[in-house]
Amino acid sequence: MKKYTVVSVSEFWSRKKLKLKVEKVLNDAVNDGFEIIKKIKIISIFLSGVLLGCISCFQNRNFDFVIENVKLFDGNNVFEHANVYVKDGLIAQIDTFKTKIDGKYNYLISGHNKTIIPGLINAHTHPQSRRDLNDAARAGILTVFDLLRIDEDSIPVFKVLGEKANYANYYTAGIGADMPNAVIKHYIQKTNPWAPLTKKGVELFIADRIKSKVDFIKIYQDSRLPEKFSDSIFDKLISEAHKEKLMAVVHSELLKDACYEFKHGADIIAHAWFDSLITNNELKKWEQRNFYIIPTLLVHVSIKKQLNPKSYTLTEEQMINEIGRLYKAGITIVAGSDSPADNLNFTTDFYKELELYARAGMTTIDVLKSATINPSKAFKIKDKGIIKEGLSADFVLINGDLLNDMKKIYEIESVWKKGTRIK
Ligand SMILES: [Zn+2]
Structure with missing residues (x-):
């Protein structure tokens, strides 16, 4: 006897929406219950308890589901056929051997001719509003890294939003470390007041970022601009970040600055370069330790096309090939x-970035890793960009075989966060 209902994704969702309405009515009732508490404490506490119990029944029992017979990329590996069991908003079980799913579920969604991948991660963004986080999430980009947030008072707001199903998870550097007359001044047109100028200043700078609850430290270095950090201050920034167990993410756009940052212990570079070709000798050095590159190729290519600035001496093809050379040398590419x-935008332009990595010669699985497991490793977060039993049910369901055709990324059927369909 069948104990579950076979549904399409949209049918499943319309049923769940109906239930959410019921939950809202119950929630309102609970709120009313809290009003009564002021007057008749004992009775209303009892009633509220009963109502809350009903709500949790709805949440726990009614929307456990299985996506059956789907092609799975879990962040590391590809499985041709998998059943993915979602229970209470978590990935309860992944079965790749076509055995039966243990446990009870109410809905069975066919994954035939579909691919399931983890929520994507865009490792280099600057969200300006809640809409950016919502747009990203609906495009399947369920985590974003913000590499400069001057207004640190807004960090808690973005973080709270990022916890919600409809918004991308949010990680930030807060204010970046930069000299007074350098990159930040170049972008915001006024002298940077947060520049750490002495070793003591560096300690205070990092302590302030910790107070603002940042997730990593951003450091700027651009030798085209009037000022850059001395070796001793740059080294102190890296060592102080590491002392506090924070990753040092560095900004540079010229190859010589990227080489400098590698040599001085940086963990992740926030852009590739557009001025010269890396030597094989330098590449050999980079292979020696974990060093991650966020290419931001699309922005480089599009600025080259529109403005053709003097410093952009590489052609579009050369910029793309540089990423291919890093990839072949085993340097980890992190998509941003x-x-x-x-x-x-916070949506399809990220897919375009990924297409450029494919043009650089990366295999589809490695392109997908660059937007899932690689950023998760680079930034040392364990629970994003991966589909794994026990983790939040955050994933993207795509029509067709994405592993055979990267273009299918434009054919997202649905996006799920915490087991809730958000698109
Ligand atoms: Zn940026």
């Missing part, structure tokens, strides 16, 4: 778009 730089 730098949205909204150059008016790039």
Whole structure:
């Protein structure tokens, strides 16, 4: 006897919406219950308890489901056929051997001719509003890294939003470390007041970022601009970040600055370069330790096309090939778009960035890793960009075989966060 209902994704969702309405009515009733508490404490506490119990019944029992017979990329590996069991908003079980799913579930969604992948991660963004986090989430980008947030008072707001199903998870550097007359001044047109100028200043700078609850430290270095950090201050920034167990993410756009940052212990570089070709000798050095590159190729390519600035001496093809050379040398590529730089959006422009990595010669699985497991490793977060038993049910369901055709990324059927369909 069948104990579950076979449904399409949209049918499943319309049923769940109906239930959410019921939950809202119950929630309202609970709120009313709290009003009564003021007057008749004992009775209303009892009633509220009963109502809350009903709500948890709805949440726990009614919407456990299985996506059956789906092609699965879990962040590391590809499985041709898998059943993915979602219970209470978590991935309860992944079965890749076509055995039966243990446990009870109410809905069975066919994954035939579909691919399931983890929520994507855009490792270089600057969200300006809640809409950016919502747009990203609906495009399957369920985590974003914000590489400069001057207004640190807004960090808690973005973080609270990022916890919600409809918004991308949010990680930030807060204010970056930069000299007074350098990159930040170049972008915001006024002298940077947060520049750490002495070793003591560096300690205070990092302590302030910790107070603002940042997730990593951003350091700027651009030798085209009037000022850059001395070796001793740069080294102190890296060592102080590491002392506090924070990753040092560095900004540079020229190859010589990237080489400098590698040599001085940086963990992740926030852009590739557009001025010269890396030597094989340098590449050999980079292979020696974990060093991650966020190429932001799309923004480089599009600025080259529009403005052709003097320092952009590499051609579009050369910029793309550089990423291919890093990839072949075993350097880990971490996908990032730098949205909204150059008016790039928080949605499809990220897919375009990924397509450029494919053009650089990366295999589809490695392109997908660059937007899932690689950023998760680079930033040392364990529970994002991966589909794994026990983790939040955050994933993207795509029509067709994405592993055979990267273009299918534009054919997202549905996006799920915490087991809730958000698109
Ligand atoms: Zn940026």
